[in-house]
Amino acid sequence: MPLSNRLICIALALGFAASPGPFVVHTARADADPEALIDALNAVFGKHDGKRAAHTNGICVKGAFTPAEKASDYSKAPHLTGKGPFPLVGRFSMGGGAPEAPNTQKDNVRGLALHIEIGKDNVTDMVLISAPVFAAKTPEQFLSLLQTVATKDPEKIGAFFKANPESTRQTAWLMARPVPASYATATYYGVHTFTLTNGDGQKKIIKWHVVPKGGDVGLSDEDAKSKAAGFYTPELTDRLAKGPAVFELKAVLGNEGDEQNDPTVEWTGTDRKSVVLGEISISALEDNATCDAGIFDPSNVVDGIEGPANDPIFAIRSSAYAVSLSRRGQQ
Numbered sequence: 485m486p487l488s489n490r491l492i493c494i495a496l497a498l499g500f501a502a503s504p505g506p507f508v509v510h511t512a513r514a515d516a517d518p519e520a521l522i523d524a525l526n527a528v529f530g531k532h533d534g535k536r537a538a539h540t541n542g543i544c545v546k547g548a549f550t551p552a553e554k555a556s557d558y559s560k561a562p563h564l565t566g567k568g569p570f571p572l573v574g575r576f577s578m579g580g581g582a583p584e585a586p587n588t589q590k591d592n593v594r595g596l597a598l599h600i601e602i603g604k605d606n607v608t609d610m611v612l613i614s615a616p617v618f619a620a621k622t623p624e625q626f627l628s629l630l631q632t633v634a635t636k637d638p639e640k641i642g643a644f645f646k647a648n649p650e651s652t653r654q655t656a657w658l659m660a661r662p663v664p665a666s667y668a669t670a671t672y673y674g675v676h677t678f679t680l681t682n683g684d685g686q687k688k689i690i691k692w693h694v695v696p697k698g699g700d701v702g703l704s705d706e707d708a709k710s711k712a713a714g715f716y717t718p719e720l721t722d723r724l725a726k727g728p729a730v731f732e733l734k735a736v737l738g739n740e741g742d743e744q745n746d747p748t749v750e751w752t753g754t755d756r757k758s759v760v761l762g763e764i765s766i767s768a769l770e771d772n773a774t775c776d777a778g779i780f781d782p783s784n785v786v787d788g789i790e791g792p793a794n795d796p797i798f799a800i801r802s803s804a805y806a807v808s809l810s811r812r813g814q815q
């Protein structure tokens with residue numbers, strides 16, 4: 485792909501091979517507040533009337549969440565202790581702010597966002613991507629990354645990645661794996677560290693993984709090339725006509741010493757335990773207007789689930805999404 489196209493398609497994954505060049509530590513040109521982050525996303529991807537500044541290309545779905553019996557051992561959250569099934573609205577998406585981001589792109593994340601309806605006027609959200617890490621550990625670093633990419637200057641971009649190696653991890657992870665064959669055959673990761681508290685007050689740190697029951701299925705590079713840019717929507721339509729797409733909600737348990745506040749760091753290790761806390765079943769497409777009416781808010785959690793206290797990316801996401809929503813009607 486020519487350099488210019490690669491820059492246009494560039495996603496939140498922001499994959500760009502570090503090119504040799506002068507060692508320049510790029511500093512942000514504005515405070516990394518939510519407005520500046522949305523401006524920077526728009527500078528990379530353009531402003532698109534009525535659309536999200538990121539994860540612009542997506543599709544709305546519906547289904548249900550059913551907790552596993554032992555989920556209440558881990559959390560007192562109502563949807564993990566209650567009977568279920570709890571109705572849900574979800575949205576699959578491509579990372580980045582390009583409305584036509586191709587489904588065939590390897591160095592881009594897929595997104596899964598969920599509103600789980602726990603009761604009347606009570607909804608909890610999850611917002612996940614198809615890689616275990618994000619491309620920046622602070623809003624400042626993310627702003628700087630976007631502003632550097634917006635220059636389209638390969639030397640500056642190469643220097644950025646050299647000075648910020650943690651920002652290359654997501655793309656490296658994606659490039660080492662195949663293009664998902666379907667939105668329904670990718671594993672989605674919460675990326676941040678959450679704390680679960682059960683009815684006895686016992687706490688555990690975890691990371692969410694949403695794993696397709698049929699396993700991850702990818703395409704060979706050759707097969708991916710033969711697909712249409714928008715093949716995920718007809719694929720999902722056909723798939724759901726035959727039956728639901730089912731995922732397990734897994735809590736991967738943290739160990740002592742695990743990094744809890746940097747979403748560029750993956751929890752690794754062969755001794756790592758996980759527990760299945762429920763099942764997410766996607767049964768049908770939903771009117772996109774349902775998903776576009778508001779934001780999926782990663783900080784919208786309920787008693788029994790807490791986000792990380794000192795993860796600056798987690799802390800800013802909700803307000804950045806609110807700015808994106810407020811601008812959707814203005815362009």
Ligand code: HEM
Nearest residue numbers: 521536537538539575595597611612613618804805808809
């Ligand atoms: C400072 C860091 C981040 C910024 C500035 C940012 C920005 C955005 C924006 C502007 C949107 C669209 C909001 C809307 O209009 O509804 C969005 C959506 C999304 N983001 Fe982020 N994001 C950040 C971090 C993350 C991380 C760490 C993840 C990983 C889980 C993530 C996953 C998603 C997903 C899956 C969506 C799509 C939600 C939907 O379908 O509506 N983002 N992001």
